[in-house]
Amino acid sequence: MKITLDSFLLLTFLWLTAACQPKQKVDYIIHNVRLFDGVEVREEVSVVVDDGKIVDITSEIGRYIAEEVIEAGGYTIIPPLIDAHVHISSLAQLHASLREGVFAVVDLHSPPGVANKLKASRDSFLHASLLSSGPALTVAGGHGTQFGAPIPTVTKEREPRTFVADRVKEGADLLKIIREPMLPTLDYETIGALIKASHQFDKLAVGHISTAGDATKISELGIDVVSHIWLDRKMTDEELSLLQEKKPFVIPTLLVTRELLQFREKQGGANHYLPFQDIRQEVNRLHKAGITLLAGTDAPNLGLKFGESLITEMKLLVSVGLSETEALKTATVKPIQAFGLDQNLLPRRGHSANFILVEGNPTVDITSLQKIKEVWVMGKRTKK
Numbered sequence: 001m002k003i004t005l006d007s008f009l010l011l012t013f014l015w016l017t018a019a020c021q022p023k024q025k026v027d028y029i030i031h032n033v034r035l036f037d038g039v040e041v042r043e044e045v046s047v048v049v050d051d052g053k054i055v056d057i058t059s060e061i062g063r064y065i066a067e068e069v070i071e072a073g074g075y076t077i078i079p080p081l082i083d084a085h086v087h088i089s090s091l092a093q094l095h096a097s098l099r100e101g102v103f104a105v106v107d108l109h110s111p112p113g114v115a116n117k118l119k120a121s122r123d124s125f126l127h128a129s130l131l132s133s134g135p136a137l138t139v140a141g142g143h144g145t146q147f148g149a150p151i152p153t154v155t156k157e158r159e160p161r162t163f164v165a166d167r168v169k170e171g172a173d174l175l176k177i178i179r180e181p182m183l184p185t186l187d188y189e190t191i192g193a194l195i196k197a198s199h200q201f202d203k204l205a206v207g208h209i210s211t212a213g214d215a216t217k218i219s220e221l222g223i224d225v226v227s228h229i230w231l232d233r234k235m236t237d238e239e240l241s242l243l244q245e246k247k248p249f250v251i252p253t254l255l256v257t258r259e260l261l262q263f264r265e266k267q268g269g270a271n272h273y274l275p276f277q278d279i280r281q282e283v284n285r286l287h288k289a290g291i292t293l294l295a296g297t298d299a300p301n302l303g304l305k306f307g308e309s310l311i312t313e314m315k316l317l318v319s320v321g322l323s324e325t326e327a328l329k330t331a332t333v334k335p336i337q338a339f340g341l342d343q344n345l346l347p348r349r350g351h352s353a354n355f356i357l358v359e360g361n362p363t364v365d366i367t368s369l370q371k372i373k374e375v376w377v378m379g380k381r382t383k384k
């Protein structure tokens with residue numbers, strides 16, 4: 001290219017204008033970091049944080065003066081994690097979650113009033129946020145009633161819609177519907193009516209299942225999210241096609257399933273379940289069929305830990321055939337999509353500075369998630 005005097009003067013003018021621009025003062029620059037924003041991985045970028053917000057993600061930091069530059073070569077920023085299946089009873093559980101980078105949990109059954117109390121008393125800098133179904137929809141003597149705390153149960157005498165209306169009035173963010181044939185359970189007709197009523201109130205319906213047949217049937221009835229992988233038999237190709245068509249999200253809860261099988265084996269009663277290897281294979285089939293999986297733990301059932309167990313769940317999802325980034329999505333973008341959560345839970349320009357700084361590269365080695373160095377909550381750093 002031939003540079004004329006005119007264009008030379010223009011370029012010089014532009015350069016001088018840029019050079020003379022006052023630099024923008026910011027709180028932090030996380031320099032030279034790898035960033036997984038929930039969709040793509042970017043290498044060697046700088047994340048600029050000011051006043052609790054991500055003001056820029058760039059490879060050009062010349063225009064900023066930061067109070068602190070954090071050299072983060074060899075580290076990765078990932079989005080906050082979300083646990084799609086827990087049972088909540090205390091602020092300590094929400095605190096333990098956030099400390100491990102789990103910014104939001106979905107409570108799928110807790111005694112009446114518990115979630116409301118926790119939501120009212122939680123501190124956004126200290127505790128994970130909470131989405132809750134409140135008490136699950138089940139029948140007298142059914143699954144969900146065996147844990148001690150009295151809960152209302154669905155009866156034939158009242159319209160299914162009334163039960164959903166009651167939960168919504170109590171503040172439920174979504175509905176949990178139990179189909180568990182090991183105990184007395186809701187019939188399909190009632191489940192269909194409960195799903196319909198949930199949708200009329202503009203709420204998601206999450207279904208608990210333990211059998212392949214029930215997973216298929218409640219999907220056919222329009223459930224939005226299926227919780228747990230089935231244990232009784234392999235799904236037929238026809239059943240799997242129906243799930244493909246209906247597209248429910250599925251929370252396999254592999255870790256708690258593995259623990260349950262081990263627990264039952266010790267009791268000598270595990271032989272009518274699929275072996276864990278086959279259960280893993282079923283999750284692989286779902287994934288291959290394009291069904292969206294969500295990471296959920298079912299903590300604190302069977303001793304699972306808030307926060308920590310979600311990382312083990314993601315490791316198990318990688319072991320059944322998901323790539324590392326796919327596994328990370330099951331606890332980040334996918335639950336945001338499934339539950340309509342706040343987009344500020346993704347580290348993007350203009351969003352609140354919520355993210356996790358991890359040593360190593362969890363986008364190729366999921367075990368790096370055991371090396372969380374810092375959790376950033378709305379721009380505030382918590383070192384581990």
Ligand SMILES: [Zn+2]
Pocket residue numbers: 085086087108298301
């Ligand atoms: Zn559960």
